[in-house]
Amino acid sequence: PWAQSLDTGALLLQRPGDGGARLGQLSRAYRVNLTVLALVALFTGAFLVFSVLSLSVTQRLPSFALLGVLGLDARQRQYLVWAESVLLGAVGSLLGVALGTALAWAALRLLGGDLGGGYFDAIAPSLDWSPLAAAGYGALGIGAAWLGGWWPALAVRGMAPAQALKGWTMQPDRPGGLTAWSGPALLLLAFGLCWLPPIDGLPLAAYVAVACGLLGGILTLPVLVRLGLGRLAPWVQQRPLALLALERARRFPHSASIATSAVVASLALSVALTVMVGSFRESVMRWLDTVLPAELYLRAAPAAGGAETARLTPEFVATVAAMPGVARVEGLRLRTLTLDPRRPPVTLIARPLRSAGDSAAASAGAASRSSATNSVPLPLVGQALPWPAQPTATDPATVATGDSSAAAATGAPRIAVFASEAMAELHGASLGRELELPGLGPPGVRFVVTGIWRDYARQQGSLVIDAQDYARLTADHSVNDLSVYLQPDAPADLRQRLEQASGGLYELSSAQDIRKISLGIFDRSFAVTYWLQAVAIGMGLMGVSASFSAQVLARRREFGLLQHIGLSRRQLLGLVAAEGALWTLLGAVAGLLLGLAVSVVLVHVVNPQSFHWTMELHLPWARLLALALSVVAAGTLTAWLSGRLAASQQAVLAVKQDS
Incomplete structure (x- = not known):
């Protein structure tokens, strides 16, 4: 049902719904x-x-x-x-x-x-x-x-x-007959699922791994409660109320787990989303610093034919380059290439990548590979390969004129391209692989993937080629975007002059403007995650309130007995608040650790399998600690409010009724 490319490479046969399918x-x-x-x-x-x-x-x-x-x-x-x-x-x-x-x-x-x-x-x-x-x-x-x-x-x-x-x-110590090994077994299952490949391009196994990890962590919580509180017992021997709260949590670990399960689940998901969004935002900020090296950027307003048909005139580029205060300008050419009719077209970006010495050596047909491999102005992932060596007998005119017979006799020219992570994942453009790009240059030209770079702007994939190589292959010297580098003593009104020279035909933006707009789009895109975090935390605290209320009702006779033997109302409230603080603190620690584990899955498994790009893990410790402490404070307050019922006269009457 998909369109098939014709043998000529110049035409593409498509069905009417293929464009919508590729967009979907x-x-x-x-x-x-x-x-x-x-x-x-x-x-x-x-x-x-x-x-x-x-x-x-x-x-x-x-x-x-x-x-x-x-x-x-x-x-x-x-x-x-x-x-x-x-x-x-x-x-x-x-x-x-x-x-x-x-x-x-x-x-x-x-x-x-x-x-x-x-x-x-x-x-x-x-x-x-x-x-x-x-x-x-x-x-x-x-x-x-x-x-x-x-x-x-x-x-x-x-x-x-x-x-x-x-x-x-x-007795809540054996809910549903669950054994002690069910939690660790789910954690091991989650770890194994993280290594499975995506299914039909979706990280379904990773999603199941996140669910298994959350359930496994919650089911393992009773064991962790017993082990963790056992180490705290010697520190509270001289504090009767704290010792009473600690011993109850140790003797009834499942009760503590029930009370904090909602907190663990909601906090873990909130921590995971916070780390994932924070890591992505930090990676985008660093990426923008790399891809926006110039101070000002000029772009042709998009035309009806798309962004690649909107071009800057050579006269305007020369005018900008000659302005006082402009150190140099660099042009950028954008084109779309359809490599697979079942997928959206990839973006070809032609921009200056090599220094003057490297370009001269490549044009002269140097037999040895260039040693300057990591000087390209791209956010590379890992190390790049040396620039591909050119056949010694190949005349540069062969490439420009498209004499395929001469190229075959002397060896096909090899051109360096840099593939984005999405390009490598979707189209198999792995490091060192030779590609055929139909419609780009004469037949026989081989394009070698010299490096993999991080591109957060194009999910469908992109290729970057040196501007001189592109112009030599296509005889196309036009540009769509222009990077303007300023001298240190550039006039303050240079931007106004550029706007006047453009005559309203071109868009002028500073690197700071583009950065601000990009981060604003990012924040709007992920605003829904903050609402989901708030909903999850609110539901978790509601679960804490319900759990503590159930505990208070179930322990009315216990609290009444404590009041009979001399515990004051203030001490009883302190006991319940101490239990609430202790249990929610355990839940916050467990939720924080579990959320960090889930965030690793989201950052290093779900995100690459979903969007085909990677990012660095960034932990916003201040925000995470504030989130955990706010949950502990809210849980303690909830327990104190529930304890007011325990300190009422109904607790004393419950003991009398039992006698």
Whole structure:
């Protein structure tokens, strides 16, 4: 069904829908990653449902015990809690689909299809609401709610009704019969999945690895709680309240895990997104510093035929170069090449890459390779190869005139090109490989991939060729962009002179302007991740509140007994706040470590497999520590507010009723 190139190389046969299909291929990774980010809400929502249903089950424990005594067996009690979770998920999914549709409509109206990223400015998408997709997302919401109600349902099934009527609480130390090795097993599975290649161009295995890693880390939390708190016991021997809080967490590690599971999940995802976005932004900033070496840039306004048809006139280039205060100018030529009709065309960039000495040696047909391999003004990934040696008997006129017979007799010329990471991944342009670029130069010319460079502007792939090589092959000396290097003593009004000389036909921007616009586009593109982080943290704190409320209700007699033996209301509040601080601190540490592990997967696996470019890992420690400390403070406050119920008179009355 795809178009096939004709043997002449000059024509390309296409179907009417091929252009749209290639555009969809270009935006597919962007759409899939947004969908996966949206599923973060379902993941944290499952933990929120788990916390809420745990609270609900604890509040209604006497009712479940009475139903059990009256004849409701264990399986029926389990099905009852499952039915509640499914009903809760159905109502939430219905409201979520309606709210999500409204938010999608508002986002398209205000930000566009790329959420303000600027990638598809020429496209004004309309809301495409699919009943099938909405039903699918609703089913996912119901499934997440049912999964969140799994363990509370099993806890109700395993309770002893007669003991529960007497006020004995359920033992949470073995939720669902999970063994101690299930968490480490999931972590090992996640590590193995990270090494799998993408499936149909998508990092599906890496997504599953992230989910397995999060679940494995949460299931491993009880073991870490017991081991970590054991080392803190000698430090609190002289502090009774702290020792009481510490020993309870040690004796009931699953209770601490239940209380902090939502915090661990939400904080881990927030940390991972923060590190991923911060690493990408830092890499983009360094990339801009490399690709924008000049002070000013002139660009021809895009014409109807596209950016490559909008050119600067030679007279205007000469005028700019002769202006006082201009040190030198460098032209940049852009062209598109269709190498694979199934994929979007790649961008060919012709710009000066070699020094004058290297260019003279190449033009003279030097037999030895140039030693200046890393002086190209590109953000290279790794080391570049030496410039390819030219056949000694090849006359430069052979290349210019296209005499293929002479070229074949004396050896085909070899031209250096630098491929972007996306070009290397999508089209197999690995380091040292020889390429054929149809329509670029005479037949027989071989293009050698001399280096791989990082290009964040062109996801479809790009090639960079030296401007002199390009002009010699094509006899095309036109340029689309012009880099203007200024002298140290350049006049202050030079920019105004350039704007007057352009006559409004060309766009003039400084490196600072381009940098500011690029980072602004980046921030708008990833603004949705900050909202998702806020939602995840809020849902995690709601889960902490529900978990601590359930713990308070389940321990009313314990708190009443502590008040009977002399613990004051202030001390009781301090005990609950200390437990909240300790548990959320453990959750914050676990979430921080787990989030860093997930961020490594996002940076080094998901991002290269999705967008075919790499970036350096950058850890914004100040932001991460502030995020973790804010979660600890919010969790402590939540526990203190829940402890106010424990310090009330109902706790004392609970002990009297039990006697």
